[in-house]
Amino acid sequence: MKNLKSIALALVVVLSTVSISAQTKKVDATKSTIHWVGKKVTGQHEGTVNLKDGKLVFKGKKLAGGLFNVDMTSLTSTDLTGEYLGKLNGHLKSEDFFGTEKFPTSTLVFKKVVAKSANVYTVTGDLTIKGKTNSITFDLATTANSATTALKIDRTKYDIKYGSGSFFDNLGDKAISDEFELTVALKF
Template sequence: MKNLKSIALALVVVLSTLSVTAQTIKVDATKSLINWTGKKVTGQHEGTINLKDGALVFKGKKLVGGTFNVDMNSIVVTDLKAGQGKEKLEGHLKADDFFGTEKFATATLVFKKIVTKAPNFYTVTGDLTIKGITTPITFDLATTKNSAVTTFKVDRTKYDIKYGSGSFFDNLGDKAISDNFDLAVVMKF
């Protein structure tokens, strides 16, 4: 009996020293969704943008990494219909005043630091690159067996997107556009 306890204790020690290898789980871009909201003094506009590809990295059940690429040319306005300014706004968002998608077709996010707040709930700090400019951003992320969900704000002026910003231009009146835009992201895997 004493030998059996010693063997069991040794087995527990050996198993606890084995490291769990990281598992990379690719995100299904076709089932994932990124909704955006941009606000201005006189209202707001909403739309979607497509995830190109991405992956989350887990060690056991714990999130330890992630990388994502967004197709900036896929930006769509959903609160306007054709002929009501939809095409004009989409074109302007793709122009150099905003995201400059001809030159900067992809935005990226790379997780740099992940803090567990609760099981399957994390605070993530990552490097977000838009228009070739990389800036750290922090947000909360919840995971399930087959999805990850987050919402966060992005200060567009940190990426040299200053069009209509009251922080940079005076006398804009009701033409002022908020420096922040909101993202609501659901990634499926």
């Protein structure tokens, strides 16, 4: 009987020290959305860009990591039509902005995840756009099968300086904000 208790105690100790294994949840790129807004002195443009693939890593029920690839060639405006749509999309994909021919994919790799409140995390990650990588921090809310965030990105950190009042003088009403906004809804 004493031997059985010792075995049971040893089993409890072993089981309590086993770490929780990570669970990877693949993001459904076809059901997920990335909406962007770019502002200028005289107004704004908005549109979408498609997620190529992505995953979130959970340990137990807690977010622990993530990796995302964005198809920059899918970048499009949703507030214009016809000739103006073609012109804006072409300009956004040109070297003045995202250079999608040379840089068809942007990536985000989570580096640090800290629980902020129930199912809300502060994420610090490496964002790569146009071959330039910078650290960004944002909050991400999760549910059992989705995650959402809204964040602002300073485009000038990725060598996207076209129309920036921070780099060019006398732009007047042609100045474009250095930041663009993203609203992301992930489904998995």
